[in-house]
Amino acid sequence: MGRVVVAAVVALASLVTVPRSAQGHPLHTTLTELSVGTNGDVEIRLRAFVDDFSAAVSGSSETPRPPFRTPTDSATARYLASRLLLHDTSGRNASLTLTTVRREGDVVWVTLRASGVRSLVGTRLTNTVLFERFADQVNIVQASVAGRRRTLLFTPRDGRAPKMVAA
Amino acid sequence: MSELLAFASLGFRHITDPRGADHIVFLLALAAIYRFKDWRECVWVVTAFTVGHSVTLALAVTGALDLPADVIEFLIPVTIAVTAVENLLVRNRSVAVWGRRYRPAFAAVFGLVHGAGFANYLRSLFVDEIAMPLLGFNLGLELGQLLVIALAFVAFAALDRAIRRAARIARADASDYALRLRTVAVSIVVLSVAARWTVERLPW
Numbered sequence: 001m002g003r004v005v006v007a008a009v010v011a012l013a014s015l016v017t018v019p020r021s022a023q024g025h026p027l028h029t030t031l032t033e034l035s036v037g038t039n040g041d042v043e044i045r046l047r048a049f050v051d052d053f054s055a056a057v058s059g060s061s062e063t064p065r066p067p068f069r070t071p072t073d074s075a076t077a078r079y080l081a082s083r084l085l086l087h088d089t090s091g092r093n094a095s096l097t098l099t100t101v102r103r104e105g106d107v108v109w110v111t112l113r114a115s116g117v118r119s120l121v122g123t124r125l126t127n128t129v130l131f132e133r134f135a136d137q138v139n140i141v142q143a144s145v146a147g148r149r150r151t152l153l154f155t156p157r158d159g160r161a162p163k164m165v166a167a
Numbered sequence: 168m169s170e171l172l173a174f175a176s177l178g179f180r181h182i183t184d185p186r187g188a189d190h191i192v193f194l195l196a197l198a199a200i201y202r203f204k205d206w207r208e209c210v211w212v213v214t215a216f217t218v219g220h221s222v223t224l225a226l227a228v229t230g231a232l233d234l235p236a237d238v239i240e241f242l243i244p245v246t247i248a249v250t251a252v253e254n255l256l257v258r259n260r261s262v263a264v265w266g267r268r269y270r271p272a273f274a275a276v277f278g279l280v281h282g283a284g285f286a287n288y289l290r291s292l293f294v295d296e297i298a299m300p301l302l303g304f305n306l307g308l309e310l311g312q313l314l315v316i317a318l319a320f321v322a323f324a325a326l327d328r329a330i331r332r333a334a335r336i337a338r339a340d341a342s343d344y345a346l347r348l349r350t351v352a353v354s355i356v357v358l359s360v361a362a363r364w365t366v367e368r369l370p371w
Binding site: 026027029049135136138140142149150151152153 | 168169170172173174176177180181184186187285288289296
């Protein structure tokens, strides 16, 4: 009888103390690809889940609920202006022009062009996309330089420190 | 950073993140029945779990398998609850079906479910050149799992010692008693948590 009471108390305590987990264990990540585009300028392609990205772009702090709307070009450009920065070899911020915002299933693809930046060698990148929403956000960046792929990870712990794309 | 290392880091962070406790709780349920001296057996079970989730992760990311996310999220706590119930019901595994070998088999089968859960978050992002990211991610998951298991063994050893101290006065077989009591205590906690998650994630 005593064991049953102890088991019931343990079970009840664990029920009360464990956090809700109704949404499972999301992997909060974005993938950004950097390469030199066909016109010779550096091109940046960002892929993010539309639910979190559209909520971030709209400035909402609430948990996104369907239906998820694709954010507008202007709102996306405003959101990314302070969060996705390419610094050229002299340390200046490159001018990034948003070319497309495209939705594919549950992912939104954003393409930007760095006008006048013709190579990734010596450039640095700042990527704090969605850091304001998730403490466990991990932004993966893959850069194609001279036929080789280099991968960078950006986490909130890194802050806004830019990282060298390719030496 | 190499691509392999980057994705291994992502997998490691994912499995060891205490905010997403479902995989950690499953690992605790798997490890709850082992003594420290049985660590090889536990590692074998955890590796079988990795093999299982690697298979569905690869199938789902390549598009060969498409499972509804809400059903998978519901099935994950079910696998945890079933493992806890098995811990509570089976006292002597050497006389169970397949002897002690069935546990790696069911860890692998339950790994299939957990792998589909990982895939829900990865498949949309990776549309080309997925071999290296997948390999790295799975490698990171395995290393993270082994870390969780190692920490669990330390905690279990402390718990066993406390139980033995309390029980030594009355019982000669204090070691077996401590293992059984620890298994029951951990499994009840795990079962309670998994039951709650199962109800919260009902897909209908």
